[in-house]
Amino acid sequence: MQLVRAHILVCGGTGCTSSGSKQVQDVLAKELEKHKLDKEVKIVETGCHGFCEMGPLVIVYPEGTFYVRVQAEDVPEIVEEHLLKGRIVTRLLYKAPVTEEQIPAYKEINFYKKQLRVALRNCGSINPEVIQEYIARGGYESLEKVLFEMTPEQVIDEIKRSGLRGRGGGGFPTGLKWEFCRRSPGDMKYIICNADEGDPGAFMDRSVLEGDPHSVIEGMAIGAYAIGAREGYIYCRAEYPLAIKRLKIAISQAEELGLLGENILGSGFSFDLHIKEGAGAFVCGEETALMASIEGRRGMPRVRPPFPAQSGLWGKPSNINNVETFANVPVIIKRGAEWFASMGTEKSKGTKVFALTGKVNNTGLVEVPMGITLREIIFDIGGGIVGGKKYKGVQIGGPSGGCIPAHLVDTPVDYESLIEAGAMMGSGGLVVMDETTCMVDLARFFLNFTQSESCGKCTPCREGTKRMLEILTRICNGQGVPEDIETLERLGRVIKSTALCGLGNTAPNPVLSTLRYFRHEYEAHIFEKRCPAHVCSALLVYSIDEEKCIGCGRCLRACPAGAITGEKKEPHKIDPEKCIKCGSCFEKCKQEAIIRS
Amino acid sequence: MGCTCDDQQNLAQSLQNDTNTWTKLQDLLERFRGQRGSLVTVLQQVQDIYGYLPRPVMQHVAEVLRIKPAKVYGVATFYKQFRLTPMGKYVILLCQGTACHVNGSERLAEALCEELQISEGETTTDGLFTLSSAACLGCCSLAPVMMINGLAYGQLTPQKARQIVKELAEQEKGSLQEGGLQ
Incomplete structure (x- = not known):
């Protein structure tokens, strides 16, 4: 070299x-x-x-x-x-x-500075298309250790003791999941990596796959050895073309070096890995739907039990973990369960990667030890709110999660505390909001997403989310009625407890959590026909401050509806009848003479 | 709406007459024949060949793979990626993610619809652009984002988005004229 x-x-x-x-x-x-x-x-x-x-x-x-x-x-x-x-x-x-x-x-x-990079340890430091760079940083040592020094039971025990929990959202203990699958009788078993990262606002799995694909492959091979699988699938969404390309390269390089395929490193253990491209369906992130999709069918969830560990892909015992979970596995084997368990809180061990976005100064991927507070993430790592605006809250966990308001900014980030606060870890999207974000509009946005992604199999999700969305849309349009809030809460409770899969069970969360903390915003929309954040366009009224207006005509020219009139150098006027509330005048005015209320 | 059987027959005939794509299709189906669970992958590759899933081709896929046509159609309509009508040369994917939403992606959509004179999900009459949306493109730090044929454009404003589309259209016009001169 x-x-x-x-x-x-x-x-x-x-x-x-x-x-x-x-x-x-x-x-x-x-x-x-x-x-x-x-x-x-x-x-x-x-x-x-x-x-x-x-x-x-x-x-x-x-x-x-x-x-x-x-x-x-x-x-x-x-x-x-x-x-x-x-x-x-x-x-x-x-x-x-x-x-x-x-x-x-x-x-x-x-x-x-405040980050602790475990799952992202190699991201950005190595060339992901060259397997030697991964190996040079200790890659595939854990696989070797597992194959020659440990029994599958020992591997499972190590993962159990580490306290690693599923990073895809639910937070189920990984070691336990592996054990169930190991104990399931069957000659053929499958290990599957869920790389169908569909949560809007989360992109950590993409980064791991693009930046360090081998860590996932090694993690899967270790998992396959532990549960007794010979074949595995990575189900990756088609919207991530670069991730798929790098995975393909990584798999073929690993095969060439005998780290995948028949008789790995001469140990007698064989493991083949395939990539399945998703075709654009959020519900496929649910494990039973994902397996249906791998089987070439419509990706619809089914009733559990039987659980995938008993009867999964093609009716065989299967184990599904998320990308970030697998990326943690090789380090745990290498540095030991105790080391991993020394990070984080009592029940949430290790680190978690968050996608920090929204109205925050530094946006990007951050990996932090569990139990760190939201304040540290948003204000220390994220550098505070853009433009010095007022911090309103954070949406965590995507469409399945909820909003945590500003006064709970010292909430520690771990599985339990987040659920207590009415949100959930989800896949780790953290969208920071300031005073210009309307919470009703945000709830509508998420419900619009889950509603259009609902597969339509079970009634509570198919019909319930539709009704909730109708109500929210009505509220945003200024047509809300007093009983809407109660109806939303009732519908939310019913959908949560009766929907077939995780998508439906969690779909009402964004609404319920905003109702819990930002009820006054709903009330302002319904009773006062007012949007406090000035977002819901139907509730806005535009007018011109005659004192500030210099009659430059910029707004007049920008108005697509011809609603603005006025002589040059004289204060202009907006005709509220003609105004379509597009906001063009507001953006064009340099004198801040347009009043939006 | 009248009967479209004749149209479909004509389409089927013209698809078979295009030997280049037809051979590709036969090779593809040959590769996957008898392989279980390959329907999604097959349809993805069919879409790579034609740019969309023509109905007669779906019928043909069903016959060769011995799957019920209803199942093929069911899968084709379940997943967002599949299209049953031809797509434009440039496919614009507008990100609908959370970060993009709070950073004004709706205004991008409005601007693009106006610029291209189409609604979301449609294709321009010249066959150049299809406007479509994606749940999240995973480039949230660059919000709002759109992706055109696999390339992401970030930190957009309605004006920037219009400009990008305009430039692509100009480029196409230019290359057409060059082609005409040769």
Whole structure:
């Protein structure tokens, strides 16, 4: 292997690629060649670093200098200044929000400082398309250890003692799940990885698959050995083309090296792994629906029992875990159950990856120890609310989760505390909201999602979510009636307790939790016909402040309905009859003369 | 609505006459014949060949794979990815995720519908653009986002979105004219 003096890591995740990291890489290669540095400096295309908002990201090692929002035209400067003369290009460094301090080192940035990367340990540090890089960081050592030094029972015991729980939402203990499947009689068993990350607002599984596919493959192979499976499937959604591509590469590389396939490492254990592409159905994240989909049928859930551990894929005992869960397995085997259990809280061990998005300064993927408070995530790692606006709450767990209001910002993030607060871990989407987010509109948004994704098999979900959505839409349109709140609560309770699968059981959560904490917003919509956050357009009234209006005519020209009249340099007027409440005038006005109430 | 049997027959005939795609289809079906649980994958690859799932082809798939046509149709209509009508050259996927929603994705949709003069789920008459939506594209830090033929465009405003579509349309016009000159 050739030794080089510096490595340049260019992020090749979906986020950075869309902001132009491919071009950065091309120019970089040319520049290195031009300065005859191509033998001394190596370019590594990595997976996602999680800080997508700042992309394209470029990190120069050994210093660990972290350049953000690098464009192709910045590359010559990095090469000439940093690589040739050893001077850091300060204008491309990350600037801390609020203090505006420039921070050169990756590890010093608040966004990363408080993180503890276990599942994401290799994401952004290695080239996911080269298996040797994974192996160089200790990859596949755990598989070897398991195959030659441990019995399947010992593996299950280790995972049980570690306290690892399903990272896909439910939080079921992984070791226990494996044990059920191991004990199920059957000659053929399957292990399945649920990579159908459908929750709007969550993208950690995509990042793991794109940035470190081998950790999932190794985790699955270990799981297969533990439960006694010879065949496995990764069910990945088709919306993640890059993840699928990297998985395919990873599987074929692992097969070439004898880490997958017949008689792995000469141990006598064989394991074949296949990829199944989803075809766009959120309900397929439910395990029985997912298996129906692998079987080539419509992805509809079925009644349990029998549980997949007894009768799953093609009627054989099957075990399904989520991407992040599998990515944790190799580290647990390598560093021991005690090490893993030392992180987190009493009942929630280890770390969890969250997708921090919404109205927060630093958005991206963050991995934190369980039990950390929302405040630490949002204000320390996330750097607070955009534009210094008022923090209103956080939506956690996607369409199955709920909203946690500002006064509960010190809630620790673990499975139990979140459920107590009326939300749930879900897959880990964290959407931060400020005063400009309308909670009724948000509840409607999530219900609209679950309603359109309902498979239609059971009545409570099919009909119930539809009725709830109708009521919410009515409220947002200013046509709510007093009994709506009670009806929503009753419907929510019924759907929760009677729907067939997890999708239906959790669908009312966003509504119920907003009703619990933000009831006054519902009441404002219904009784006062007013949207406190100024979001629901049907409830807004636009008018012009005659004192501030200078008669520039910008609003008049922008209005698509011809509702604004007025002479040049004279205050204008909006005809409320003609106004379609599109907000165009509000955006165009530079004098802040348009009043929205 | 009148009977469409004739239309379907004509379509079936013209599909068979296109030997290039027809051979691809036969190869594909040959590969998967007898393989259990392959229907979703087969339909995905059929869609790769035709850009959508023509009805006569679904019928043919059912016959070759020995699956009931109703089942094939059931799967084709269950999953969002499958389309029963031809798609545009550029498929615009508008992200409907939470982060995009709170960052104004609805206004993007409005702008694009207006720019392209179509509603969501439709294709422009020139066959260039199909406007579609996805539950979440998983690029939430770049919200609001749209994806055109697999490439994600982030941090959009209604104006930016219009601009991107306009540029693609211009590009197409340009290449058409070049083609005409040759």
